[in-house]
Amino acid sequence: MQWTLAVPLKPLARAKSRLADTADDGVRPALALAFAQDTVAAALACTAVHDVVVVTDDPLAGRELAALGARIVPDAPAADPSDGLNAALRHAAALARAARPYAPVATLNADLPALRPDELARVLDSAAAFRRAFLPDAAGAGTTLLSAAPGQELRPAFGPGSRLAHRRSGAVELVLDDVDSVRQDVDTGDDLRAALCLGVGPRTAAAAARLLIPGQ
């Protein structure tokens, strides 16, 4: 099955605020961009992926991710600004549906710098059996991927506790071995160290080397 992926990315100056103790304001935007570049490059290299739509209002990230082959769309105006992420995802999913009505759609967070194309393919192949499905993040409370089969609404419920929210919404939780790279999002310094242990993409490796993280 050939999926369209919607990848949301917050403006870089505001992204990854929980990494402030690991990466200060001067370097965090570049680190957030590196995460997104490695995520999108791995997604585009996945055999199950037809195309990647990045939803972002950040001009630099838009240019860099378009250069990798992603389509860039701006965030939708959100009625509730605290729900900007879910509004952005509904907007991207609607655009994806308009372009490819019979294709399955999935969202993928932009902070998966260790993402491996083969592991993403396994997750998407499993998701294809369900109307809606999701993958919990490595920490266990969040979500890194939410999928919707053709004809199904995505109904994203990202935010704190989204694993439970997606489960309660009727989406099927995917329970898979050996897909750590799709689950390892990076919110904190510990997450970044865990991702480095899995093996990150080249842009994140270069950006993290500049942080001089112990143990690298």
Ligand SMILES: Nc1nc2c(ncn2[C@@H]2O[C@H](COP(=O)(O)OP(=O)(O)OP(=O)(O)O)[C@@H](O)[C@H]2O)c(=O)[nH]1
């Ligand atoms: N387009 C868009 N993407 C968003 C928005 N809010 C969050 N995201 C993206 O959604 C994904 C999951 O968000 P988080 O893991 O909380 O990332 P974050 O908001 O950069 O991190 P914190 O500042 O630490 O909360 C990441 O890829 C973010 O860039 C938004 O309002 N618009």
Ligand SMILES: C=C(OP(=O)(O)O)C(=O)O
């Ligand atoms: C927005 C989310 O990301 P995180 O929990 O990583 O902030 C989520 O998992 O729903």
